[in-house]
Amino acid sequence: MEEDDAWRSWLDSAIAHLIGSKVLRSMRTVSVASGASSATSSGNAGGFSDNRGDWEDQAVQLQVSPETFQRWIDDEPSTGTRKRSMRSKLFCFSGESCGEKERMRSLIQFSGNDYLGLSMHPAVRSAASKAAIEFGMGPRGSALICGYTIHHRRLESAIASLKNSEECLLCPTGFAANMAVMTAISMNIPGFSSQNKIAIFSDELNHASIIDGVRVAQRQNNSEVYVYSHNNMRELESKLSSCKLERKVVVTDSLFSMDGDFAPLDKLVQLRDKYNFLLVIDDAHGTLVCGENGGGVAEAYGVEGKIDVYIGTLSKAFGCQGGFIATSRKWKLLMQSRGRSFVFSTSLTLPVVAAAHAALVVASEEKWRRQALWSRVKQFADLTGLDIQSPIVPVVIGSEIDALLASKDVLKAGFHVLPIRPPVVPPNSSRLRITLCASHTEAHVQALYEALAPWLSRSKTIAFEPLSKL
Numbered sequence: 260m261e262e263d264d265a266w267r268s269w270l271d272s273a274i275a276h277l278i279g280s281k282v283l284r285s286m287r288t289v290s291v292a293s294g295a296s297s298a299t300s301s302g303n304a305g306g307f308s309d310n311r312g313d314w315e316d317q318a319v320q321l322q323v324s325p326e327t328f329q330r331w332i333d334d335e336p337s338t339g340t341r342k343r344s345m346r347s348k349l350f351c352f353s354g355e356s357c358g359e360k361e362r363m364r365s366l367i368q369f370s371g372n373d374y375l376g377l378s379m380h381p382a383v384r385s386a387a388s389k390a391a392i393e394f395g396m397g398p399r400g401s402a403l404i405c406g407y408t409i410h411h412r413r414l415e416s417a418i419a420s421l422k423n424s425e426e427c428l429l430c431p432t433g434f435a436a437n438m439a440v441m442t443a444i445s446m447n448i449p450g451f452s453s454q455n456k457i458a459i460f461s462d463e464l465n466h467a468s469i470i471d472g473v474r475v476a477q478r479q480n481n482s483e484v485y486v487y488s489h490n491n492m493r494e495l496e497s498k499l500s501s502c503k504l505e506r507k508v509v510v511t512d513s514l515f516s517m518d519g520d521f522a523p524l525d526k527l528v529q530l531r532d533k534y535n536f537l538l539v540i541d542d543a544h545g546t547l548v549c550g551e552n553g554g555g556v557a558e559a560y561g562v563e564g565k566i567d568v569y570i571g572t573l574s575k576a577f578g579c580q581g582g583f584i585a586t587s588r589k590w591k592l593l594m595q596s597r598g599r600s601f602v603f604s605t606s607l608t609l610p611v612v613a614a615a616h617a618a619l620v621v622a623s624e625e626k627w628r629r630q631a632l633w634s635r636v637k638q639f640a641d642l643t644g645l646d647i648q649s650p651i652v653p654v655v656i657g658s659e660i661d662a663l664l665a666s667k668d669v670l671k672a673g674f675h676v677l678p679i680r681p682p683v684v685p686p687n688s689s690r691l692r693i694t695l696c697a698s699h700t701e702a703h704v705q706a707l708y709e710a711l712a713p714w715l716s717r718s719k720t721i722a723f724e725p726l727s728k729l
Contacts (some may be wrong), residue, residue: 679692
């Protein structure tokens with residue numbers, strides 16, 4: 260058999276396996292609701308407000324074509340809508356004809372991570388557009404060559420202040436930030452007099468970026484990895500006390516992306532003081548969401564000064580794109596020198612940097628957004644009777660097939676909520692992952708609850724065992 264035939268046979272078998280296991284993923288093309296005029300209708304495009312603006316529906320509204328919607332309902336595999344020619348318009352701006360725009364179907368989004376609705380905020384839009392007009396995309400090179408501008412430095416300084424850290428390092432994504440941290444702290448130092456090997460302790464439900472970073476660290480042949488049961492501090496302490504290696508690091512999500520629960524940072528800090536390990540937290544879902552000032556989960560727990568390394572993202576509550584590492588000056592020096600996913604990546608574009616800085620300022624000025632978000636969390640908890648700890652709400656359905664059915668029911672009711680299935684979550688724990696946003700109204704949440712009601716009773720009875728992803 261020729262090599263091409265061998266690969267073709269393998270690929271067909273792989274896709275058939277994914278289809279049979281109900282885990283083949285599809286790309287469903289959506290459109291963002293147009294509303295350039297509404298962005299400034301409630302005031303100055305660069306100003307702030309004391310309440311919800313009339314542009315906020317954009318932050319939670321998506322549109323899909325009838326073709327995409329039907330393929331979605333039929334669970335037809337898709338790599339996206341039909342391809343467009345290079346001569347067709349790449350974007351449809353306000354006032355331009357977008358072909359099938361009048362036939363688009365609107366959905367209220369309860370699946371994204373734009374927790375404060377800042378992706379559509381007039382000040383954020385204005386900052387991005389002004390930066391693009393004045394600077395273009397900015398220097399296109401890695402930060403260590405030519406891509407590190409005074410605007411990048413300004414954003415780093417603002418994030419360091421938010422996280423109560425000495426320094427901050429911008430990264431292309433949150434995934435890249437986690438990879439950079441793990442590769443840097445596990446580097447081999449020739450001639451280092453003490454033990455060169457390190458012990459890494461990782462929560463079993465940590466994000467994939469942490470897991471992949473740990474795997475890379477293992478391949479450097481100087482790391483021992485210990486996975487502890489989710490949030491089980493007794494098991495973690497047992498592993499710590501029996502480990503003979505001098506240098507230890509504990510890494511965990513602060514707010515877990517699929518279960519919506521928090522790492523017990525107060526107890527982790529107590530263990531840190533006792534066993535003298537490096538404490539690394541991925542605060543991707545906590546930054547700007549938790550704490551009086553939006554400093555994150557550590558601020559909410561009152562342990563900001565006890566965290567050695569913060570990892571975060573600009574793509575969630577910031578409503579933008581990118582990642583960051585907030586830590587001490589010495590750790591930054593190491594990570595900017597040996598964090599490979601940082602060193603060998605092009606720096607963030609200037610419009611994104613400007614937008615992220617504007618988002619940080621808006622979050623500071625419009626504190627009511629964080630209050631509105633947590634009001635929606637309380638409302639949904641009261642309606643459903645679920646034990647909801649955060650804006651991330653897992654409605655566990657059970658089997659992959661039932662989760663797909665539940666998602667279709669909610670989709671038909673006008674809500675964009677996707678099923679999360681293995682291997683992202685353990686077997687028999689397929690779920691609808693609902694995320695709440697400051698731009699959601701009470702009416703949005705009430706309507707979602709009514710659409711979900713038939714599935715909620717069985718959600719409360721599903722039992723499953725967490726499964727380590729490492």
